[in-house]
Amino acid sequence: MNLIIKNASNIITCTDSISDGVIENGYIIIKDGLIKSIGIGTIPSCLCDGNTNIIDAKGQTVIPGLIDSHTHLIHGGSRENELNMKLTGVPYIDILESGGGILSTVRATRELSKEQLKDKSLKSLNRMLIHGTTTVEAKSGYGLDFDTEIKCLEAAKELKLEHPIDIVSTYMGAHAIPPEYKDNSKGYIDFMCEDVMPYVIENGLGEFLDIFCEKGVFSVDESEYIMQKAKDMGFKLKIHADEIIPLKGAELAAKMGAISAEHLLAVSDEGIKDMAKSGVTAILLPGTSFYLMTGKFAPARKMIENGVRVALATDYNPGTCPTENLQSIMTFACFGMKMTPLEIIKGMTINAAYGIGREKEIGSIEIGKKADLVIFDCPNLNYIVYHFGINHVDKVIKNGEVVVDKGNLIRK
């Protein structure tokens, strides 16, 4: 079955160029799951054949499927019980010491079976899909021990086969030091490098490796050591860098040839220059900035002006950004970081595709790319960001197939 989208008020192509890439009154022709043709006005009759499903997108805006390039998708439990403590200003360290924080999620994740983790994550994937996300990066890192990390990565691998959303897996054992290795970070690093990472790579459970490089978690030297080991084994690299303290995580990302550096609220000017020069994608997470109530956002404008490719993601996780909805991240990127609607949409499409190494297959509306598309019930690009707090999705198309219609999942 072929698919044609016609009469679209606006098609935002998000190609990797400085032009706006906006097509008014446009059409897209899809064949065998791929974009076959894009044009303006009436569709040439030679391009239609009998076996074609036609969507009239009059008054609507079509963009590439959204890509959530940073999530902690697979985890157990939730942490709403910490909300009142946060509101009264209880420091995170006190929440941690009272049994809350990341280690409570680690406990909850260890307790769930793989099937239970899959059931929970499936609900999240469905929420993502109805909000327009067609590809998601998913990190492990709430198990920390061998069995739970592998259980989470296997859950992601199985979900990828069962759900329309494409999942790109990242091993992030270096998310925290587990209680078993308290005061023994060297022991934990050796365990990851010798026991877990070879298994992950040999069994196709993780394409990327990510590290939480931060004061009190993994130092720059420790991060470099782990990244080098990972690189030698064949992992591609990501790093949670310069979120709270300017440790020179962005500089390390550039030095090690990482695909992306993420968070970057405290990035240095030198780090910004290094990232631009080395082509490291900055993945910014303004939902987390909002949720932490510090009033501090990453310097997106400075990065864009210095030529850094800026992507945006949810950081979906139970502690610091419990949302699967990239449209809410559009709001925070616009009003928190002063990014324009076009910069925001590119940050969740082509730039996010670079951030997960998929820029050749997805992220823009170009001939030959996968037909992953979102049709918003909005007349233009600005309207999507302007009218906030609601779901604008009318249809989601994944690999050329309509998987969300009138905002609802199509269940087979």
Ligand SMILES: [Zn+2]
């Ligand atoms: Zn994260």
